[in-house]
Amino acid sequence: MNGNGRNVAFLVAKEGIEQVELTDPWQAVQDAGATPKLISPESGSVQAYHHLTPGDTFSVDQTAAEADPAQFAALVLPGGVPNGDLLRWQEPARDFVRGFLDTGRPVAVICHGGWILVDVDAVRGRRITSWPSMAxxxxxxxxxxxxxxxxxxxxxxxxxxxxxxxxxxxRFCEELVRRLDKI
Structure with a gap:
C-alpha cells in the first residue's frame, strides 16, 4: 500500500480514548506510508485508556480549531465511551467534522467514535455499525x-x-488503508 505521505486526521477528546482503537489504526496508516495527525479540541496531550484503566498519553498535533480539514485524506474517529461523549458536545470538534465531511473523503469510525456523526446529522440514510449500546x-x-x-x-x-x-x-485497519490507496 502507498499512502504517498498523505495526512490522516485522528480526532479525539482530551481523555477517554480506547487506546487500541487509536494506536492500531495509527500504526496501519503509518505502515501504509501516510502521516497520522492527532487532532483534539484542546492542545497539549490526551489520555488514552484500556477500557477503564489509564493507558498512555499522546501529544496533540493540532487543535480542531487550528486544523484545516482539507489538508487530510481521511478522518479516523476512535472509540472509548468518554471520548465519544466528550467530542459530541464540543463545537470545535463538530466544526472540524462538518468541514471534513464537506471534502467528501473517507471517514472511519469504531465503537463509540461515531457518536459525533449523530450530532452533525451525518448518518441519516447511511448504513453503520458501532458498539451495540449505540444502535x-x-x-x-x-x-x-x-x-x-x-x-x-x-x-x-x-x-x-x-x-x-x-x-x-x-478488518477496520485493512479497509482504512485500502481506501487511502484509492484517494
Whole structure:
C-alpha cells in the first residue's frame, strides 16, 4: 500500500480514548506510508485508556480549531465511551467534522467514535455499525444500524467505514488503508 505521505486526521477528546482503537489504526496508516495527525479540541496531550484503566498519553498535533480539514485524506474517529461523549458536545470538534465531511473523503469510525456523526446529522440514510449500546442513537438519527464486524457505506457524499469494537480492528485497519490507496 502507498499512502504517498498523505495526512490522516485522528480526532479525539482530551481523555477517554480506547487506546487500541487509536494506536492500531495509527500504526496501519503509518505502515501504509501516510502521516497520522492527532487532532483534539484542546492542545497539549490526551489520555488514552484500556477500557477503564489509564493507558498512555499522546501529544496533540493540532487543535480542531487550528486544523484545516482539507489538508487530510481521511478522518479516523476512535472509540472509548468518554471520548465519544466528550467530542459530541464540543463545537470545535463538530466544526472540524462538518468541514471534513464537506471534502467528501473517507471517514472511519469504531465503537463509540461515531457518536459525533449523530450530532452533525451525518448518518441519516447511511448504513453503520458501532458498539451495540449505540444502535438506538443511530437508528433515531435515521441510520440503518447493523451488528457487523465492518460496514462500508459508499452511498453518500463520503465513504463511511465503521466497526464495532477492538476485535474488529484488523478488518477496520485493512479497509482504512485500502481506501487511502484509492484517494
Amino acid at each position: 438506538t442513537d443511530f437508528r433515531n438519527a435515521g441510520a440503518d444500524w447493523a451488528d457487523e464486524e465492518l460496514i462500508v457505506d459508499d452511498t453518500g457524499p463520503f465513504t463511511l467505514i465503521s466497526s464495532r469494537k477492538p476485535d474488529d480492528l484488523p
